[in-house]
Every structure is written in structure tokens, then in C-alpha cells.
Amino acid sequence: MNRSGSFWTVAGAACAIMLVVLWAFPLLWALSTSLRPELETVSSQFHWLPQAWTLEAYRKTLGAGNVVRWLFNSFVVALLVTVVTMAISLMAAYAFSQLRFRGRGIVFGVAMLGFLLPFEALLVPLFRTMHQLGLVNSYAGIVLPQVVAPVVIYVFKQFFDAIPADFREAAVMDGAGPLRVLWSVYLPISGNIVWAMAIVTFIAAWNNFLWPFIIVTSNDMMTIPLGLTQTYDAFGVRYAQLMAAALLGALPVALAYVLFQRRVTQGFLAASGLKG
Amino acid sequence: MRDDTPLMSTGPTTARRDTLPAWLLLAPFLVAFGLFFFLPALETFWLSLTESSLTRTNAFVGLDNYHTLLNDPSFRDAVGNTFYFALLTVIPLCALGLLMALLVDRFTNVQGWLQGAFFLPFVLPISVMTLIADWMLQPSSGVVNHILGGARPWLADPHWALPAVAIGTIWWTVGFNMLLFLAGLRNIPAELYEAAALDGARGFTLFRTITWPALRPVVSTALILQLIASLKVFGQTYILTSGGPFNTTRVALHYMYETAFTQSDAGYAAAVAMAFVAIVILLSLLQASIVKWVAGRDR
Numbered sequence: 001m002n003r004s005g006s007f008w009t010v011a012g013a014a015c016a017i018m019l020v021v022l023w024a025f026p027l028l029w030a031l032s033t034s035l036r037p038e039l040e041t042v043s044s045q046f047h048w049l050p051q052a053w054t055l056e057a058y059r060k061t062l063g064a065g066n067v068v069r070w071l072f073n074s075f076v077v078a079l080l081v082t083v084v085t086m087a088i089s090l091m092a093a094y095a096f097s098q099l100r101f102r103g104r105g106i107v108f109g110v111a112m113l114g115f116l117l118p119f120e121a122l123l124v125p126l127f128r129t130m131h132q133l134g135l136v137n138s139y140a141g142i143v144l145p146q147v148v149a150p151v152v153i154y155v156f157k158q159f160f161d162a163i164p165a166d167f168r169e170a171a172v173m174d175g176a177g178p179l180r181v182l183w184s185v186y187l188p189i190s191g192n193i194v195w196a197m198a199i200v201t202f203i204a205a206w207n208n209f210l211w212p213f214i215i216v217t218s219n220d221m222m223t224i225p226l227g228l229t230q231t232y233d234a235f236g237v238r239y240a241q242l243m244a245a246a247l248l249g250a251l252p253v254a255l256a257y258v259l260f261q262r263r264v265t266q267g268f269l270a271a272s273g274l275k276g
Numbered sequence: 277m278r279d280d281t282p283l284m285s286t287g288p289t290t291a292r293r294d295t296l297p298a299w300l301l302l303a304p305f306l307v308a309f310g311l312f313f314f315l316p317a318l319e320t321f322w323l324s325l326t327e328s329s330l331t332r333t334n335a336f337v338g339l340d341n342y343h344t345l346l347n348d349p350s351f352r353d354a355v356g357n358t359f360y361f362a363l364l365t366v367i368p369l370c371a372l373g374l375l376m377a378l379l380v381d382r383f384t385n386v387q388g389w390l391q392g393a394f395f396l397p398f399v400l401p402i403s404v405m406t407l408i409a410d411w412m413l414q415p416s417s418g419v420v421n422h423i424l425g426g427a428r429p430w431l432a433d434p435h436w437a438l439p440a441v442a443i444g445t446i447w448w449t450v451g452f453n454m455l456l457f458l459a460g461l462r463n464i465p466a467e468l469y470e471a472a473a474l475d476g477a478r479g480f481t482l483f484r485t486i487t488w489p490a491l492r493p494v495v496s497t498a499l500i501l502q503l504i505a506s507l508k509v510f511g512q513t514y515i516l517t518s519g520g521p522f523n524t525t526r527v528a529l530h531y532m533y534e535t536a537f538t539q540s541d542a543g544y545a546a547a548v549a550m551a552f553v554a555i556v557i558l559l560s561l562l563q564a565s566i567v568k569w570v571a572g573r574d575r
Contacts, residue, residue: 008479012379019376026412029408091305096302099294117553125315127536127537131331144308144312178301209401228403228404239417243407249403256399257392258392268455
């Protein structure tokens, strides 16, 4: 090993260790806080680890407040958003990619405008629309605007475009309709990318803060990211409980990431416009 | 038939036969797109020309809202705060993301762990980040003040509130940028490094002559995506500081939100939204041309 090589190795290793410590610390500190009795969090004595380990904060968080209800709402919303987004995006992408029809280019172009305009600019009229439809404080109201995902359609279309036409021709010859072809020919060979986009859509829907924040006003309809901001009111300033609630809200997405790390990575890259 | 490249051997009848199924397959998306994207987009523009509340449209007022906007010091301050936030986050997030990607790429035997540690915060809900940040930054019992000494009320200090939110944001979102750079690094052919190594290049020289030029397109993509993301900041500042202290963290989207949903002035809020979109697009174009100019000059 030459001199400059080993210098960069040592400097890089030191840098990596420092950054890992900095990046892991907040979550570990939250964990350490959540395992203490509430009194210890306000004690003037500082300790890195709990002096009396306890699950009290988790028990109280799950028992009091609305955390369980918010977690349930988040599951319902994220699942609905994912299933509906996948269904309508796969159908649309198949039509854009494989079917010839008048106006295809224009419709596709307009749909891709979704990339250009930030969702944030639509909040006011969207709220007015939802109000007129009577969907404020409803699952439908939370879910519907989130299923419009031009980027997902774009990714699927790219993928379908690359599939050789023979696949489809054989099925069409056998007299299969478009839905049948999509379901039994295209879906099976697109398994990986569909999973990747589904997981990423689920994570994004689980984490969405802005839209639920606008459309939900009743405590019972809140999703977990929104509910967590209300916990000061529910618990008062009780940091062991607040950290327990935060970690409970983080757990499902953290698990999804740890279990499907490669798919998540692939999905986020595909959605950013770079190949996964 | 307009289509001159039919995919299938069935020839010119294809387009006619495909038309109905195509529109049926597109229908669910198009309905959702129309109702929840296209019409609201047009309505934002229309609303900005009216005097409206959250639920009612009262009168067409032409460009009055835009006139007010130009002379509104609160809007100007909010845009200023947004720019300051972008300044605090865009370059640090890209530089740190690149550094992390280089480290992940270099230490292959602990790759999964490094990547996991850096990326995990990105998949967490915003309020998990804000809850933990708030606890760590507590003046008296917070761990940050314990380590640094002193009792600074970070989030209540006009000079420190926005930088503190920026640091929280960097922790929360840098993983995505790391991912972009990692993908870029993996696209660089190994032969380039081997050839340069044969020429005696190593360490930083390798980075300067091979890695950096090859990563340029990824760097400019990351800068643009990050600029747009940073300009759209809202949740972090809203949850952690509610725009305070003394409005030093009230950003553009926060101002739009307040105008629409607390003052129920939907017309003016729509004008704020239009101005915001214009600013985002203009700044992105400006940044893109600066990046291009710098790249051209270096070559």
C-alpha cells in the first residue's frame, strides 16, 4: 500500500465513523429517552443511558392519546394510496406505451406537466374542491389527490417501452384483451419495478404531511405524521412519551426500508429520473 | 392513420382497434388528474384574479392581488427567509451527500451499514425528525446544550432558529442526495480508474481527473432537485417554530398557508402561490445556467 493511498484510507475511515455516529445518534438518543421513567428526562443529572430501564412510556403512549388510531389511519391511507396509484398508473402507462390512438402524445405531455408544477401551488383550490365534494376529514379526501402520480406512470412507461413487442403480440393473437395482457403478460415481468414503486409510494403516503395537514381537522382522522405534532397537547411536555410516540410512528417505514432496502433504493432512484 | 410506425403486424387497423381500450385504461387516471391536478392548476390562476374566501368567490379584481403582493413587506420577508433556508441547505446537502456516497463506495465491506445509517432518516415522517430535534435542542435538558455547554434556546433565538431547522433538515434528507451520487459513481466504468492508475494517478488526483468530471451531470441534477426541495420548505419550520421567533422562520409556503387557511383570503393566497411557482422556476433556470457556465469555463 502506498503512502497517499493509506492516508486517504485513514482520513476516509475517520470521516465515515464520525458521520455514522452523528447520523445514528438522534435515533439512538430518542430510543434511550423513551426507555426512561418520565422523571429522569427532566432530572438535573445527565445520563447517556436510562438509570431505571422501563417500557412505561410506550405503555402510556399506546394506552392514552390517539396514537393507535393515528397509526391505523396511516395504514389505511398509505395502503389505499398505494393500491389505487399502482392500479391506475399501470393501466395508464400500458396505454401510453403499447396502444396506438389519436392524441396519445398530447395527453401524455399534459400528464407529465405534473412534474413541473409543485403540488403546494394547488393547495387552495384543492381544498375548495374537497370542501364542495364534502370530503374534508374523510379517507377519500386524504387519499384521492395523492393517487395522481405522473412520475410513477413515467417509470412504468419507460419499463414497458423496453419490453419486446413479441411478448404482447403472442397474447393478442390468442385473443386476450388489453387488461388481460397487462395482467398476465406485462405485470409478471415487471415485478421488481412494480414492487419498488409500490414500496416507495407507500413510504411517501405514510410520510405525507402537507396534504393531511390541510384536509384533516378532526383529531380522529389524523395520520401519524400529523398526529405526532399534536402530542404536546395530548401528553404535555413529557419527553419519554414523545420519543416513544415518535419511534412508534417511525417503526413501520423504518422496517419497510430495512426489509426491502434494495427495492426502496431502486424505487427512489427511478422516481428521481435516474435509472435504478 | 396518423401513426406511421405500428408496433404490430396487424397493420393499419391497429390504431382504430386500440382507441377504445386505450381511453378506458386511461380513464381512471385522467379523471383523477383532471379533478385533482389540472383543474386546480387552472383554478389557482383564476382565483388569483379574484377576491375570494376559502369557500366562496366574491368578485373579479383583475391584477389587484398581484399589485398588493409587490408592496407586501410580509411576503418579501417570507421569500427572503426561504432564500436564506435554501442558502443554508442546498450546497451543504449536496456536498455532504457526495462525501457520504464516496465513503459508501470506498468502504465496500461495511457498505450496507453505512448506506443504511445515512439513508434511514430520509424514510422517516417529518414529525419524527421535528420531535427528536425539539427534544435535543431543549434549552435546559437538551443533549445539544449538554454537549456544547450553555443554555441557548436554539429554536427561540432569532439568529439560530432557521439554521437549527436547516441542520435538522440536512440530517433528515441528505440520504436521498447520497443515493443520487452513489448511482452516479456506479455508472463510472472501472476501466477509467484502472487506466489512470497505470498512469500513476492516485488519491485525490484520481478524484479530480476521473470521478469529478464523470459526476458533473449528477451534481447539476442534485443541485436542481435540492434547490426546488429547499424552496418548498414548510413543514419543518411550521412544526418546530411556527414561523417564529419574530417571523424569522416564516417561509413563502407558510405565508401562503396563513393567508389562505387562517385569514381565509384565498384570492390573495392564490396570487402568492403563482408568484411562488414563478420564483421556483426562475431560480431553477438561473441555477441551471450558472452550473452550465461554470462547467463550460472549467473545460
